[in-house]
Amino acid sequence: MDITVIGAGILGSLTAFRLAKAGNEVTLIDSSEDLSTGATGNSFAWLNAFTKTPDHYHGLNFMSMQYWSLVGNEFGFDNIGLNFGGKLQWEIDTIKADQLNHRIKKLQSLGYRARNIDPKEIESIEPGINIGNPITAVISEIEGSVEPNLVVRECISRIRDLGGRIILGEPVCDFRTYGSGDGRRVTHIDTLKQSIKTDLLIVAAGYGATSLAGKLGVNIPQSDSPGFLVKTNPMPRILENLSIIYAPATQVGKGGVHFKQLIDGTGVIGEEYSESLDSDNSEAHAYNLVERAMSHLPKLEYVDSVKTSMVYRPMPIDGLPVIGFTKEISNAYFVITHSGVTLAPLISEYAAIEIATGSSVDAFEAYRPDRFL
Numbered sequence: 001m002d003i004t005v006i007g008a009g010i011l012g013s014l015t016a017f018r019l020a021k022a023g024n025e026v027t028l029i030d031s032s033e034d035l036s037t038g039a040t041g042n043s044f045a046w047l048n049a050f051t052k053t054p055d056h057y058h059g060l061n062f063m064s065m066q067y068w069s070l071v072g073n074e075f076g077f078d079n080i081g082l083n084f085g086g087k088l089q090w091e092i093d094t095i096k097a098d099q100l101n102h103r104i105k106k107l108q109s110l111g112y113r114a115r116n117i118d119p120k121e122i123e124s125i126e127p128g129i130n131i132g133n134p135i136t137a138v139i140s141e142i143e144g145s146v147e148p149n150l151v152v153r154e155c156i157s158r159i160r161d162l163g164g165r166i167i168l169g170e171p172v173c174d175f176r177t178y179g180s181g182d183g184r185r186v187t188h189i190d191t192l193k194q195s196i197k198t199d200l201l202i203v204a205a206g207y208g209a210t211s212l213a214g215k216l217g218v219n220i221p222q223s224d225s226p227g228f229l230v231k232t233n234p235m236p237r238i239l240e241n242l243s244i245i246y247a248p249a250t251q252v253g254k255g256g257v258h259f260k261q262l263i264d265g266t267g268v269i270g271e272e273y274s275e276s277l278d279s280d281n282s283e284a285h286a287y288n289l290v291e292r293a294m295s296h297l298p299k300l301e302y303v304d305s306v307k308t309s310m311v312y313r314p315m316p317i318d319g320l321p322v323i324g325f326t327k328e329i330s331n332a333y334f335v336i337t338h339s340g341v342t343l344a345p346l347i348s349e350y351a352a353i354e355i356a357t358g359s360s361v362d363a364f365e366a367y368r369p370d371r372f373l
Contacts, residue, residue, distance in 0.1 A: 003355070004029065004189050004198040006172055006212060009040035010148045011340045012204030013155035014071075014348035016164065022356055026164040027196055028156070029189070031208070033169035039206050040148045042229050042309040044258065044270045045341045046244055048087065048143045049112065051103070052339070056366055057320060058110060061339060063363075064346035065142065071345050075154045081147030081263045085243035088122065088129070090137035092248050097135035104138055114140040125241050130296050134248075145243040145260050148341050167191070175201075175215055177329065185331045186216070200355065204335040206314040209322075217328050219372045220336060225315035227270075228308070230286045234265030235302040247296045257293045267303065269293050281310035314338055321367040323347060324354070334369050 001024050005016040008030035020026040035041060047068055049061035072082045091097040107114045117139045122131060131137065156166055170191035178187050186201045203209050213220040239245065244260045255272030262268065269289045286306045294300040314336050316322050321337035335351055337343055350361045 001025065002197065002199045003027070003202065004196055004200070005202040005204060006030075006189070007203065007205035007209070008032075008035055008152060008156070008166070008168065009038055009204065009206055009340065010043075010151055010344045011040075011206075011335050011337070011347060012202070013152045013159075014344045015202060015204060015335060015351050017155040017159050018348050018352035019355065020159045020162040020164045022352060024356075026159060026162075027167065027198070028159060028164065029167045029170060029172060029191065029196070031169070031171035031205075035152055035168070036149050037309075037311075039227070039311050039313045040152060040340070042227065042311045043148055043313075043341050044227075044229060044260070044268060045146050045148050046087070046143065046258070046260070047084070047146060047342050048140065049342070050087075050107065050114070050140055050143065055110065058112075060321075060346065060363060061342050062110070062112060064343045065144075067345035067349065068144070068146065068342075071151070075151070078263065080150040080154060082144065083146075083243050084142060084144035085239070085241055086139055086141040087143040087244040087246060088117070088126065088137065088139050088242050089246035090131050090134035090248060092132060092134055094135060096248070100138055101136055107140075112140075113142045114138055126239060126245075128238065128240065128297065128299055129245065130298065131247075143243065146341065147262055151344075167196075170194070172212060177216070182327065182330060184329055186329055199331065201329075201332045202335060202351075202355075203332065206336065206340070207312040209314065209334065209336045213334065216326075216332060218326050218332070218334070218369065220322055220334060220369060221317040221372060222336075223315045223317055225313045225338070226310055227313045228281055228285070228310050230267075230269040230289050231307045231309070232267035232269070232290070232300075232303045233305045235261070235267055236265065236299070237261065238267065238297055238299045245296065247293070250292060250295050254288070254292060257289055257296075259293050259297060267300065281308045283308065314340060317372075321347070322369050322372075323351065323364045323367045324360075324369055326369045327373070337367075 052058040176188040
């Protein structure tokens with residue numbers, strides 16, 4: 001079967017690889033020449049199900065975290081920067097501390113490995129962290145991190161080895177369809193340079209999927225969700241054991257910050273979700289984040305340069321994934337979700353099963369595109 005996947009982020013690339021590995025003729029298209037500039041390349045890439053609700057969505061993320069170990073075994077943990085060192089989070093505000101403790105109780109009832117931790121144990125795990133006098137602190141030992149750009153690179157290399165086509169820097173401008181009603185199908189994908197014949201279309205284009213869906217008469221509404229990220233120059237190891245820290249706010253009017261390091265020593269700093277909506281990608285904002293992170297991690301004094309990014313992340317209007325075929329176009333399959341890095345291994349595996357066998361995976365039933373009809 002000739003399958004065309006639009007979107008070479010982590011979801012599209014992993015799905016394309018699974019289908020190519022199953023023996024399909026796969027073409028993977030992306031509008032960008034440089035895949036590091038999209039949402040995947042600018043994701044904080046925290047592997048977790050910590051804040052995910054409702055329970056079925058938490059379960060989807062939790063299961064996909066376990067699938068990441070399978071990807072690590074397949075691609076090589078070090079090759080993709082995959083580690084499960086855990087995440088430390090603490091709170092100094094009474095209300096937020098109560099909320100965090102309540103969430104821990106809920107997670108424990110769901111079988112999620114997270115627990116309260118005292119300052120003495122924190123010091124033994126990460127002696128270089130300054131946590132002050134927290135009201136509560138929590139460690140989630142099963143959480144981790146990955147480098148999505150390395151995963152995409154590995155997928156693309158393997159797709160090529162399997163005979164697949166990779167087309168970068170060619171935006172999709174239109175589709176050609178045949179038939180009507182429930183039998184309407186995509187026959188060709190038109191880019192600015194060529195027309196690609198296909199038996200089946202997969203749209204995994206993140207925030208841009210809404211526009212592409214509209215060209216097919218499919219409604220997939222998304223919210224604007226800008227994400228701001230700071231990457232520093234490579235530095236000596238800051239965290240000795242943990243993958244990630246989530247630190248509370250220390251400046252009036254500013255949110256908390258989170259930090260991790262890539263395998264080359266690059267520091268990655270993000271901020272609380274509500275603050276990222278300000279869409280300020282200035283250097284001043286970046287250095288303010290570094291300053292706030294440095295109050296907890298003194299070793300960040302090694303920062304001498306920063307690179308900022310502001311991208312629009314995929315965010316379906318109800319916050320839940322959009323996965324599956326549509327009634328409007330019988331051979332168009334959509335894969336759009338927030339938390340795409342955490343979810344990519346499971347979604348790509350299950351999507352490949354649905355596409356190859358015609359079966360419906362029960363775990364996807366709450367996420368079908370037709371809920372927006």
